[in-house]
Amino acid sequence: MSSHTASNVARAKRLSLQSGIILALAGFCFATLVFAATPSSSTLNPVNGSSATWAGSGIAGATTDETTCVDGTDCDVYTITLTRSPANYKGLVLAISISHQVSLNDYDLYVHKGGLTGPVIASSTNGIPETSEAVVIDPTVSGTGLYTVHVVDSNVAPGDPYSGVAAITTPPADSPAHGTAPTYANYQSPPGLGDSSGEPSIGANFNSGRIMTQAVFDTLQITFNTNTSPATATWLLKDGPNTSITTLDPILFTDSHTGRTIVSQLFGTTSLSAFTDNDGETYTVSQGGGIASGVDHETVGGGPFRLCTADQLLVTPVPCAQSAVRGPLTQYPHAVYYASQDIGDAEMALSQDGGLTYEEAHPMYTLVDCGGLHGHIKVSSSGIVYVPNKSCGSTQGLIVSMDNGLTFAVQPVTGSTPNSSDPSVGIGSKGRVYFGYVAGDGHPHITVSDDQGRSWHNDLDVGVPFSIRNTVFPEVVAGDNDRASFFFLGTSSAGAGTGADTGPAPFDGVWHGYIATTYNGGRTWFTVDATPSDPVQLGVICTQGTTCPNGTRNLLDFNDITVDKVGRVFTAYTDGCITAACIAKGNNPTASHTRLDNDQATKATITRQSTGLGLFKTQDGTRLQP
Amino acid sequence: MQRTVIPALLLLGVAPLAAGRQPAPRILGLRLGMSYVQARSRLSEIGQFKSEDEGQQVWILSHDQRYQYAIVGFDHGRRVRYITVLARPDGKQVSYSDVGDLANATRSGGPGNLRYTWKAHDEIGGFEYLVIAKGKNHRYLDRYAVKRLGVENEREDRD
Numbered sequence: 001m002s003s004h005t006a007s008n009v010a011r012a013k014r015l016s017l018q019s020g021i022i023l024a025l026a027g028f029c030f031a032t033l034v035f036a037a038t039p040s041s042s043t044l045n046p047v048n049g050s051s052a053t054w055a056g057s058g059i060a061g062a063t064t065d066e067t068t069c070v071d072g073t074d075c076d077v078y079t080i081t082l083t084r085s086p087a088n089y090k091g092l093v094l095a096i097s098i099s100h101q102v103s104l105n106d107y108d109l110y111v112h113k114g115g116l117t118g119p120v121i122a123s124s125t126n127g128i129p130e131t132s133e134a135v136v137i138d139p140t141v142s143g144t145g146l147y148t149v150h151v152v153d154s155n156v157a158p159g160d161p162y163s164g165v166a167a168i169t170t171p172p173a174d175s176p177a178h179g180t181a182p183t184y185a186n187y188q189s190p191p192g193l194g195d196s197s198g199e200p201s202i203g204a205n206f207n208s209g210r211i212m213t214q215a216v217f218d219t220l221q222i223t224f225n226t227n228t229s230p231a232t233a234t235w236l237l238k239d240g241p242n243t244s245i246t247t248l249d250p251i252l253f254t255d256s257h258t259g260r261t262i263v264s265q266l267f268g269t270t271s272l273s274a275f276t277d278n279d280g281e282t283y284t285v286s287q288g289g290g291i292a293s294g295v296d297h298e299t300v301g302g303g304p305f306r307l308c309t310a311d312q313l314l315v316t317p318v319p320c321a322q323s324a325v326r327g328p329l330t331q332y333p334h335a336v337y338y339a340s341q342d343i344g345d346a347e348m349a350l351s352q353d354g355g356l357t358y359e360e361a362h363p364m365y366t367l368v369d370c371g372g373l374h375g376h377i378k379v380s381s382s383g384i385v386y387v388p389n390k391s392c393g394s395t396q397g398l399i400v401s402m403d404n405g406l407t408f409a410v411q412p413v414t415g416s417t418p419n420s421s422d423p424s425v426g427i428g429s430k431g432r433v434y435f436g437y438v439a440g441d442g443h444p445h446i447t448v449s450d451d452q453g454r455s456w457h458n459d460l461d462v463g464v465p466f467s468i469r470n471t472v473f474p475e476v477v478a479g480d481n482d483r484a485s486f487f488f489l490g491t492s493s494a495g496a497g498t499g500a501d502t503g504p505a506p507f508d509g510v511w512h513g514y515i516a517t518t519y520n521g522g523r524t525w526f527t528v529d530a531t532p533s534d535p536v537q538l539g540v541i542c543t544q545g546t547t548c549p550n551g552t553r554n555l556l557d558f559n560d561i562t563v564d565k566v567g568r569v570f571t572a573y574t575d576g577c578i579t580a581a582c583i584a585k586g587n588n589p590t591a592s593h594t595r596l597d598n599d600q601a602t603k604a605t606i607t608r609q610s611t612g613l614g615l616f617k618t619q620d621g622t623r624l625q626p
Numbered sequence: 627m628q629r630t631v632i633p634a635l636l637l638l639g640v641a642p643l644a645a646g647r648q649p650a651p652r653i654l655g656l657r658l659g660m661s662y663v664q665a666r667s668r669l670s671e672i673g674q675f676k677s678e679d680e681g682q683q684v685w686i687l688s689h690d691q692r693y694q695y696a697i698v699g700f701d702h703g704r705r706v707r708y709i710t711v712l713a714r715p716d717g718k719q720v721s722y723s724d725v726g727d728l729a730n731a732t733r734s735g736g737p738g739n740l741r742y743t744w745k746a747h748d749e750i751g752g753f754e755y756l757v758i759a760k761g762k763n764h765r766y767l768d769r770y771a772v773k774r775l776g777v778e779n780e781r782e783d784r785d
Contacts, residue, residue, distance in 0.1 A: 343758070343771045344682065344697030344710035360735035363760070366712060366769075367697050371679040391679065406738075545680065 037078040037151070037164065044080060044168050046088035046139075051167035054078050056098070056107075058161035061153040061311060064304075064382035065431030066110050066120075067402070067452070070311040075152040077116065080166050082144040089139035093171045096122075097134035098151055100162040106154040107162050108430060109133040110450065114146050119455030125154070125430045125481040125521070127617055136172060154430065181526040182517055182612030185626060186534065186605055187222075187233045188575065194218055194235070194604025198556030201376075202572035202606065203254020203261055206565040210279045212238075212261045213560075213572045214252035215604050219263050221279045222606065230610065230626040238280025240273075251376075253300040254562070258334055262300050262355045264289070271298055271338070275355050287357045289338040289349060297557075298340040299387070301377025302355070305335045306384060306404050326404035329353050335379065337405055339364065339387060341372040348377075348387070350405040364408045365389075370397050375422035376558075384452060386425050388435060391418035396437050398425065398453040411453030413437070416445065420498060420543040421471070422558060426478035426485075434484040434522060436476040442497065444471040444488045444514070448522035462516035462525045463490055470497030470509065472541045475561040477569065479615025482521040487561040487571045487607075489536055490514050493593075501540040501552050506594035510586045511537040513573055515561075519613060530571070530607050535586030537576040539595030554600045567614020568624055571607040578603050648746035649726035649757040651772050653709045654687075654696060658774040659751045662704040669696065687711075691718045693770075701774070710771035719766040725759045738762050 042052030061074025069075035082094065098109055108125040112118040121142050124133035137147070151162060189197070200215035211222040221238045224231040240263045254261040261280070264273040274283040289298060305327045308320035328334070332354030338361075339348040347361035364374075370392035378386045385401040389410075396416040401408045413423075417440030426434040433449040435456070447459035463471060468490035478484035491497055493509030501507055513536055516527040541555055542548035559573040577586055578601045585591040610626040651658040655668050669675070673685040673696060682699040694714040701707040713720060722728060722742050731742040744757040754775045761768035 343699065343708045343773050344684075344712075345769070360739055360741060362739055363769075366695070366710075367679055367682055367684050368676070368695050368712065372682060373680060 036072065037076050040077070041079040041081070042166060043083060044094070044166060045083050046092060046168065048092060048169060049167070051165065052080070053166075054164045056151055056162040056164065059153065060156045060158040060160075062155045063152055063309065065380065066108070066150060066152050066450075067384070067431065068309050068312060068382050069152045070309075070315050071116075073311045073315070074156075075150060078149040078151070078164060080147045080149065082139055082147065084144060086140045086143050089144070089168070091170065092139070092168050094137040094139055094147070094166065095134065095169050096137070096149055096164070096166045097132060098162045098164045099132040100160050101131065102157070102160040103129035103131050105156045105160045106130065107133060107156060108152045108154045109135060110150040110152065111135055111137060112148040112150060112451075113142055114148065116148055116150060118148065120450035121455065121457065123432070123450045123521075125428075125432065127429070127480055128155075138171070179519065180612055181528050182515070182569070183610045183626075184515060184528065184530040184569075184607045185230055185610045186531060186607050188578070189220065189235050189604040193237055194220055195602070197574050197602045197604035198554065199250065199558050200560055200572035200574060200604060201250070201252035202560040202562045202570055203252060204256050204562045204564040204570060205254055205259045205261065205279055206256045207259040208279055209565065211562075211564070211570055211606065212252060212254050212279060213604065213606060214250050214263055215572070215574065216250050216602075217265075218604070219252065219280055220604065224608070226625070231608070236280075238276075240276070240280075240283045241285055249298055251298060251300050253302065253377075255302050255334055255336075256562075256565070258332065258354075260332070260354060262286075262302075262336065264298060264300050264338075271340075273300075273355070284356065286355050289340065289358060297373045298338060299374070299376040300336065300338050300355070301379055301385075302334050302336040303379025304333075304381060304383045306382060306402065323403060326350060326352065326406060335383065335404060337377050337379070337385060339374065339377055341374065344372070346370075346372060346374055346387075346399075348385070348401070348405045348408070362405060362407070364399050364401075365410050369393075369410045370399070371418075373422065374399070375424050378425045378427050380427040380431050381429055382431060384427075384431065386427065386433065386453070388423040388425050388437075390420065390422050390437070394418070396423050396435070398433070398435060398449075400453050402452070413447060413453070414456050415447060415459045417441070421473055424474050424476040424561075426476035428478040428481035428484065430481040432478065432481045432521065434476050434478050434486070436474040436486040436488070438471045438474055438488070442470045444468055444474060444486070444490060444516070446476065446484075446486050446516065446522065446525070458522040460522070460525060462486060462527045463488075463514070465527045466490065466514065466529060467492045468514070469494040472498055472543055473555075473557075473559045473573075475559050475571065477561045477563050477615070479563050479567050480617050483519050483567075483613075483615040483617070484517070484522070485561060485563070485569045485615065486516040486525070487530075487559065487573075488514055489541065489555075489559070489573070497540055498543045499540060500542055500544055500547065500549055501595055502549075506596060507540045508593050509539065510535045510593045511541060513571065513607060515569065515571065515607070517569070517612075533587060534575075534583055535577050536573060538582060538586055538593040538598040551595050551598075551600050554602050563615045566619045566622065566624070567616035569607075569609040569615065573605055573607070575603040575605045576601050648730060649744055649772070651746070651748045651751070651755045651757075651774070653711055653770065653772055654690070654693070656696070656698065656706060656709045658706050658709070658748065658755055658772055659753065660706045662700055662706075665698060665700075665706050669698065672696070690714070692720050693717070706774075708771060708773040710769060712769050713761075713767060720770070721765050722759050722761070722767055725767070725770055726757060735760075737764065740764060
């Protein structure tokens with residue numbers, strides 16, 4: 001799903017009005033004023049207490065993320081030069097902060113190494129209410145020389161200029177994740193529904209409050225009755241007219257903000273597809289996918305088009321006009337993308353009419369760049385399109401389009417190693433990318449980028465609290481820029497847990513569903529066993545495609561995760577161990593836990609967050625109830 | 627002398643034999659339906675192995691002036707299912723009409739994203755196949771593929 005928050009929608013609506021006002025002001029002043037921080041630069045030395053201050057330019061405005069700001073109009077720049085060598089900063093850090101007065105104004109702080117085109121090595125992008133942003137940089141890691149501080153008006157009304165401070169100081173104490181970890185409840189589909197349910201997708205309709213999920217041939221609508229606690233779930237079969245027949249590779253995508261759900265099944269060189277705007281009550285059959293798109297591992301995603309803001313239109317009218325050509329052609333406001341792979345390359349096709357028809361697919365990458373199979377499409381609030389890939393040379397990779405699917409760049413996820421599970425990305429409301437993946441050693445990792453995948457930081461093994469040694473199906477969703485959840489299946493058993501199970505003794509392992517959540521931009525994570533008393537699988541989960549022996553690939557290739565309007569996290573997974581006997585073995589540490597003990601079931605199940613903070617800060621005042 | 631003439635003759639498979647005829651089910655001496663051993667032998671002559679993914683191999687073409695990479699996919703019987711060649715960015719350009727008679731092709735896409743597709747039947751192998759030439763340029767292709775229809779990838783991810 002697109003990962004922007006409800007507040008972003010409101011902000012986007014305000015953006016055009018505010019931008020219009022700002023445009024008028026800018027038009028009046030543009031020719032005579034130069035907007036910049038004052039002073040515009042400083043030099044700091046490796047001495048505790050070396051510091052500098054500056055005043056922001058006082059420009060108001062609204063942007064969707066750093067990529068849509070216009071310097072001198074709704075963002076400004078301040079540069080810092082650190083003298084001497086990194087070794088001179090041992091035991092010291094560079095602390096940068098900005099502050100302002102009005103808590104309903106929202107400034108964001110980005111720090112690039114080098115100039116503005118250099119990597120973003122630190123950022124602070126809290127949402128309202130807030131009056132400050134701050135980052136801490138270790139020069140022994142990031143180096144000395146030039147740093148560029150980019151202060152962006154996320155949503156700032158006139159009359160509240162910021163002030164900035166940069167100081168060389170001693171490092172703050174490490175701050176482990178604090179607060180309360182979320183809790184979760186599991187809801188299994190009723191008998192007769194979702195019984196053959198490999199590789200599920202899930203979506204949340206913000207308009208209706210319902211959850212939609214699809215796996216193999218069943219499309220299911222789930223409504224929660226929150227008048228009781230714990231809430232009860234009503235599951236209804238809502239198959240599309242052409243997606244419940246025997247085809248291949250099911251996929252469902254819900255654009256949470258528009259409420260449109262697209263269901264798709266692979267069929268030859270394209271897909272059978274339909275969409276619904278009322279959670280499956282009625283469907284419209286669509287073209288299916290991009291003309292002549294590939295035949296394997298299709299994915300559908302969508303979100304806002306990448307279009308110029310009013311400020312950008314003023315400064316760069318020609319490229320803005322070019323991008324507008326790939327904007328909406330109908331009343332449906334968002335882009336829909338279809339991607340697949342075949343004959344050595346992967347392609348993506350844009351739909352400018354809400355998934356009814358698609359353009360000729362454009363090449364994303366070839367097998368020279370990355371492995372053919374890819375993960376699922378995500379679109380940022382500013383319209384940047386992302387497709388993760390588990391193998392791009394010596395690392396995993398992220399395919400990025402900044403022009404509505406016309407051209408693509410392959411960004412290596414530095415620090416990662418290839419694996420057999422497709423990775424997943426979640427996009428924060430202001431563009432932060434969370435890339436969840438299974439490392440080459442089988443451990444669940446997540447890493448963060450604030451510059452569209454050009455650089456990565458905070459790569460962490462979130463399986464450490466449970467000693468996870470084998471992992472499959474990483475799935476990520478983000479809400480606010482600083483909040484994200486990462487769902488995966490894991491086991492603490494070492495060995496070939498994702499292989500074909502051809503060793504002298506079958507793999508012995510108990511798999512559970514885990515959810516790791518961050519509330520501070522990926523610096524720390526709460527990892528929770530979301531299925532503590534009900535294992536998902538015993539024995540191997542083979543991820544080697546159709547070469548897997550019978551009884552090892554019942555879960556197929558992926559799971560999914562989403563977030564609803566209030567920030568509550570939901571996952572969809574296939575449960576392979578559902579009988580009392582299987583569950584009992586899984587809960588008995590001295591019992592056998594091989595594929596021979598597993599049910600090989602494929603039962604549709606979803607996880608619903610019961611308590612704890614959700615992914616939208618604006619909803620924190622209303623505590624989640626089970 | 628012989629070392630240059632033979633590859634040149636093999637490369638003739640890239641060009642159409644005559645106007646109006648369908649393009650052949652082969653590229654660079656690699657033929658659809660060819661056995662894995664035969665294909666490896668031919669690929670070793672014209673290039674260097676780079677990587678393999680899901681039963682598909684990428685080869686760097688050492689001496690071809692037009693194509694930089696060949697990607698070859700195999701079916702469950704380990705016979706060639708498809709061949710794709712990628713144009714060398716600074717190499718000798720290949721026009722769409724070099725592949726086949728454009729009058730017999732289906733044209734799709736538009737400026738910046740053009741595609742010609744031929745559908746043909748191989749009398750020798752008794753199978754149908756597609757020939758696809760794609761590119762950003764209106765005249766010269768970026769990539770060119772032949773693909774056998776009705777067979778699955780060696781490791782097709784069928785669910």
